[in-house]
Amino acid sequence: MFELPPIPAWDGLHPLIVHFPIALLLVAPVFIVLGLVIGRHARLFMTSALVLMVLGTAASYVAVSTGEAAGKLADRTPVVNQVLQHHEELAERVRLTFTVLTIVFAGLLAGPALLKRQLARVPMTVLALLFLGVYGAGAIVLANTAHNGGRLVHELGVRSLMPEAPLPAASADLDD
Incomplete structure (x- = not known):
């Protein structure tokens, strides 16, 4: 039978959430480059990049929030404290940086239409x-x-608290 895995509490969601802003925000510039290279579909690629940036930036807010909740439960050593503090500061910088970048890029795309004046291809x-x-x-x-x-998890052994998954019930089909 198909069962969904248990959904962790807010303080256990960080490992599930954190990969979204990373992937979305690192893929977005590929669409900008495609928009520059493939001129006849430039608007589509640029709009796609903006959508990825909006989603990635929104996910960064969730990642920072879940990370703060998870960090409160982490087993602490002086080294863990140092790396965790640096990780938190960088995460807040990422959130701010990509918020600004997303707003600027939205302005680049929407500005000419709002001003009713298209930029020529070279300046754009x-x-x-x-x-x-x-x-x-x-x-x-x-x-x-x-x-x-990654250092916190793989080098220093910091783990997120996850609910235990129930063991699957034995199926009659498997008893043969």
């Missing part, structure tokens, strides 16, 4: 490339945040 390309440069710096902060989270 230059702005997009400058944006990608700044976005790259944000992606480095995101990668460092993820790395420190």
Whole structure:
């Protein structure tokens, strides 16, 4: 029989949530590049990048919140405290950075329509490339945040509290 796994409490959700902002925010610039390279579908790719950024940024708010809840329950040592503090500071910086980047990119896309004045291809390309440069710096902060989270789990053994999954009932079909 099909059963859903148990859903952890808020303080146990961090390992499930944290990968969403990482994946969404690191994939978004690929769509910007595609928009620059494949000109006839530029608007579609740029809008897709914005959607990924909005979703990734929203997920970063949830990840920070669940991370703060999980961090309160972590077994602490001086090294864990140091890495956890650095991870939390980086996570807050990621949240702020990508909030600003998402708003700026939305402005780049919506600005010309709001001003009823389209930018020529060259200025728009230059702005997009400058944006990608700044976005790259944000992606480095995101990668460092993820790395420190990985250190907490894989190097220092910090674990999230997860509910125990019930053992599956024996099936009559398996008894043969």
